[in-house]
Amino acid sequence: MKELTKAEEQIMQLLWKQEKAFVKDIIDKIPEPKPAYNTVSTIIRILEKKGFVDHNAYGKTHEYFPLISRKEYTRSFMKNFMRNYFSGSFQEMVSFFAKEDNMSLADFDELAEDVKRDLENENSAENESRD
Numbered sequence: 001m002k003e004l005t006k007a008e009e010q011i012m013q014l015l016w017k018q019e020k021a022f023v024k025d026i027i028d029k030i031p032e033p034k035p036a037y038n039t040v041s042t043i044i045r046i047l048e049k050k051g052f053v054d055h056n057a058y059g060k061t062h063e064y065f066p067l068i069s070r071k072e073y074t075r076s077f078m079k080n081f082m083r084n085y086f087s088g089s090f091q092e093m094v095s096f097f098a099k100e101d102n103m104s105l106a107d108f109d110e111l112a113e114d115v116k117r118d119l120e121n122e123n124s125a126e127n128e129s130r131d
Helices: 006-018 023-029 037-050 070-086 090-100 105-130
Strands: 053-058 061-066
Touching: 006 023, 006 037, 006 061, 006 070, 023 037, 023 061, 037 053, 070 090
Parallel strands: none
Antiparallel strands: 053 061
């Protein structure tokens, strides 16, 4: 999956929140200074070509919606990030951020417990869906 530019990501964040929107709706949610209508329209057409967005046509008007979920994009982005900056090692990444943020042992233990709980919940949900 391709990475989004900063402008594309801003539009995708708004589409993920709204689930579907017309260009005008997207512009309304962008903080000042607002970009031109044509700018937003061009970015959305680029997102369509990249396979991130599709649309429903109502005459000459198009309502856009994401084809890729925020979770799917985040997963792909983080995998690339880990591969490019941490040799694909989750352990190296966590270690780096723990050192950078001066995490205490208590904070680290709490993080480990949260991850363990999330993994257990995910595994039990997968097992239930198989039954």
